[in-house]
Amino acid sequence: MKTVYERADVVPLLAEIFRELGYEGTTLSRITERTGIGKGSLYHFFPGGKEEMAAAVLADVDAWFERAIYEPLRRDDPRAAIDAMWANVMDYFRSGSRICLVGAFALDETRQRFSPVIRDYFVRWIEALRQALVRAGYAEDDALAAAEEAVSGIQGALVLSRALDDKDMFRRTLDRLTGRLAATKRGG
Amino acid sequence: MKTVYERADVVPLLAEIFRELGYEGTTLSRITERTGIGKGSLYHFFPGGKEEMAAAVLADVDAWFERAIYEPLRRDDPRAAIDAMWANVMDYFRSGSRICLVGAFALDETRQRFSPVIRDYFVRWIEALRQALVRAGYAEDDALAAAEEAVSGIQGALVLSRALDDKDMFRRTLDRLTGRLAATKRGG
DNA sequence: CACGCATTGTACCGATCGGTACATAAAACG
DNA sequence: CGTTTTATGTACCGATCGGTACAATGCGTG
Numbered sequence: 001m002k003t004v005y006e007r008a009d010v011v012p013l014l015a016e017i018f019r020e021l022g023y024e025g026t027t028l029s030r031i032t033e034r035t036g037i038g039k040g041s042l043y044h045f046f047p048g049g050k051e052e053m054a055a056a057v058l059a060d061v062d063a064w065f066e067r068a069i070y071e072p073l074r075r076d077d078p079r080a081a082i083d084a085m086w087a088n089v090m091d092y093f094r095s096g097s098r099i100c101l102v103g104a105f106a107l108d109e110t111r112q113r114f115s116p117v118i119r120d121y122f123v124r125w126i127e128a129l130r131q132a133l134v135r136a137g138y139a140e141d142d143a144l145a146a147a148e149e150a151v152s153g154i155q156g157a158l159v160l161s162r163a164l165d166d167k168d169m170f171r172r173t174l175d176r177l178t179g180r181l182a183a184t185k186r187g188g
Numbered sequence: 189m190k191t192v193y194e195r196a197d198v199v200p201l202l203a204e205i206f207r208e209l210g211y212e213g214t215t216l217s218r219i220t221e222r223t224g225i226g227k228g229s230l231y232h233f234f235p236g237g238k239e240e241m242a243a244a245v246l247a248d249v250d251a252w253f254e255r256a257i258y259e260p261l262r263r264d265d266p267r268a269a270i271d272a273m274w275a276n277v278m279d280y281f282r283s284g285s286r287i288c289l290v291g292a293f294a295l296d297e298t299r300q301r302f303s304p305v306i307r308d309y310f311v312r313w314i315e316a317l318r319q320a321l322v323r324a325g326y327a328e329d330d331a332l333a334a335a336e337e338a339v340s341g342i343q344g345a346l347v348l349s350r351a352l353d354d355k356d357m358f359r360r361t362l363d364r365l366t367g368r369l370a371a372t373k374r375g376g
Numbered sequence: 377c378a379c380g381c382a383t384t385g386t387a388c389c390g391a392t393c394g395g396t397a398c399a400t401a402a403a404a405c406g
Numbered sequence: 407c408g409t410t411t412t413a414t415g416t417a418c419c420g421a422t423c424g425g426t427a428c429a430a431t432g433c434g435t436g
Contacts, residue, residue: 002400002401002402002413002414002415003414004402004403004412004413004414005413005414020296020297021212021296021297022210022212022213022295022296022297022298023213024209024210024212024213025210025211025212025296025297025298027392027393027394028393028394028395029392029393037414038414038415038416039394039395039396039414039415039416040398040413040414040415040416041413041414041415043395043396044412044413044414045413049394049395050394050395099295099296102351103295103347103348103351104295104296106347106348106350106351107210107287107291107292107295107346107347107350108208108209108210108213108287108292109208109209109210109213110210110213111350111351115353118351119351119352119353121351122348122351122352123352145360145364148348148357148360148361149361149364151344151348152341152344152345152347152348152361153340153341153344154344155343155344155347155348156339156340156341156342156343156344156345156347157340157344158295159291159294159295159340159343159344159347160291160294160310160336160339160340160343162294162295162299163290163291163294163299163306163307163309163310164307164310164311165303165307169336172333172336173336173337173340176333176337190383190384190385190430190431190432191384192382192383192384192432192433193383193384215422215423215424216423216424216425217422217423225384226384226385226386227384227385227386227424227425227426228383228384228385228386228428229383229384229385231425231426232382232383232384233383237424237425238424238425
């Protein structure tokens with residue numbers, strides 16, 4: 001028997017595996033074991049092998065953030081877009097039980113393979129948020145610092161809530177970060 | 189010819205390799221390649237193999253933080269100990285170019301192997317800082333939140349400064365976190 | 377110097393790694 | 407319905423994985 005997949009369906013499955021196991025920890029046999037997708041299919045969709053799989057996953061993640069978060073921050077009403085960002089972040093990372101693949105790749109040597117993508121993901125996030133904050137009334141200088149603090153704070157919350165195995169810590173930290181953005185907006 | 193090592197000298201070398209390559213990325217051949225230490229020595233010092241090596245490294249890291257940071261926070265003048273903590277963190281993580289091994293292990297499946305150690309490292313850090321903040325005049329409730337924010341913020345700064353390959357971002361973020369602790373101390 | 381023990385280099389093990397080749401089965405298309 | 411295209415399972419490859427066995431070398435102690 002043969003199960004037929006499409007590339008677009010495979011990428012999210014790979015994403016979860018890379019998230020859980022990391023780049024080095026993800027092996028072809030583990031992929032087959034968890035998804036049922038054999039080497040034949042994998043190398044058909046991703047002739048470049050494991051590296052191309054990871055690159056496709058990163059591109060997919062990047063595209064999701066671009067559409068769901070960065071674009072609205074640049075385009076929509078800034079306060080609404082920022083509120084939507086917090087809600088999306090909370091959902092996307094499943095209250096801290098799902099990690100940020102880009103952040104995880106940034107930590108070890110995997111970074112060297114994908115450094116432009118990794119950098120770009122965070123640069124664009126910070127910049128989009130900074131623009132929204134400026135449009136919401138922030139001073140130019142404060143906006144950059146606040147945007148960096150928010151994005152950095154999310155990454156820290158992911159590490160810590162996972163280390164402590166405590167979803168509530170993620171929610172608390174995100175609430176605190178949300179409050180900080182709003183407080184600085186008013187107070188300067 | 190034979191070079192003779194001691195276990196205590198090997199652990200820090202292993203630590204740097206695990207930091208750079210992660211648990212799965214660290215192979216015995218890479219260890220030999222980077223340190224010159226052969227399998228004979230490694231399995232003599234660490235009969236349990238790679239897992240015991242990583243455990244030894246984690247214990248070493250933990251011991252360093254206990255002695256250099258947690259104990260002073262619990263014992264010494266709180267403001268001086270907190271100042272020393274920021275200085276030590278800045279040095280230890282080499283302005284963000286060196287990652288937190290415990291945080292990195294928390295992100296992927298490696299966490300399952302070492303979850304008690306990982307959890308304990310962060311629990312004790314937060315608790316020691318919380319105690320210091322209380323002794324410095326914080327309200328009980330504020331102290332826990334502020335301690336969590338500081339520790340989480342450090343982890344986030346490590347991820348982000350590494351993703352952006354920007355040591356200055358690490359310094360800026362640590363300065364901001366330092367200011368937050370001091371500001372809340374005064375303002376409540 | 378001689379003995380004994382801690383330490384080390386090297387050869388080797390089965391298992392698994394990422395990757396390739398290819399015959400075959402399913403879809404797509406006429 | 408036959409043909410072409412796309413997708414898939416399987417067998418296989420050399421390299422490397424973590425780990426073991428052991429003889430040889432260094433060092434401390436008498």
